[in-house]
Amino acid sequence: MWNWFHKLASPPHFYRIAALLEPWLLWPALGLLLLGAYGGLVLAPPDYLQGEGFRIIYVHVPSAFLSMFAYVLMAAASAIGLIWRMKLAYCVAAATAPIGAVFTFLALATGAIWGQPMWGTWWAWDPRLTSELILFFLFLGYIFLREALRDRSQADRASAILAIVGVVNIPIIHYSVEWWTSIHQGPSIAKMDTPSIAGDMLWPLLVMIGAYQLLFFAILLTGVRAQVLEREKNARWVNDLLVKGVTGESVG
């Protein structure tokens, strides 16, 4: 197990594996997106209270779920980078931030689009919405901090600390609807034993969540490959890969 983990952490090995895996994640993700969208837009019955407007959940919930997942992954990779000084972990964290920012923006934007017809307002300073907005600023802060620091190891460490400190916001987002009075509805699918959503409506949502996850990992692998190339630009294996077209296994 540790041997496999060590081998995967080798930049040339990871680069090769990521290049192989990426299409196997991207194409199934697009297929599942189409299936989930068809299920959510066509097959799922309208909600008894929100009517056809409820269908926004099929893009809102997967984005919101992914925004939190991406942040936890970024913080975990940052911690691994800080503790074990693993360059690949910093690459993963750095590549996660822009993707996380995009999906957090999508969660906020689709939430606002849902809020207008359901609550009568695009935005409210509600605990759930505000903590999700803070998450968006944390992703932006991480990106800008990395850009601002010219020294790479300093940028790695400083941004890692920001990511780890910011992870405290994740349970706040998740439990905000239980801890405080909120206009945002409570969990619907998190309580899997008794989900408060009908099966006809649930399966397209689960398909969309799965599709977004696969899509996230496909985009992440592309981003990590770019990070690895940039960091390893002086390594022999990069020379072999780009000049001779050889995917070397040994670190130069």
Added chain:
Amino acid sequence: MMEFLAMDGYAKYVWGAFGISAILIVATVWLSKRNLAATRQRVLRRIQAMEGKQ
């Protein structure tokens, strides 16, 4: 068909949410691939410049 597109009066909200999601997802995939290709070109040019100097 028109009834489906109208979404019982919620058309601009439902299609707006799906539209912005589709646009940003496609853009993110495209930008990530373009960034990787640009990085490959930049690193390759650097290697060729170093080899030219030697």
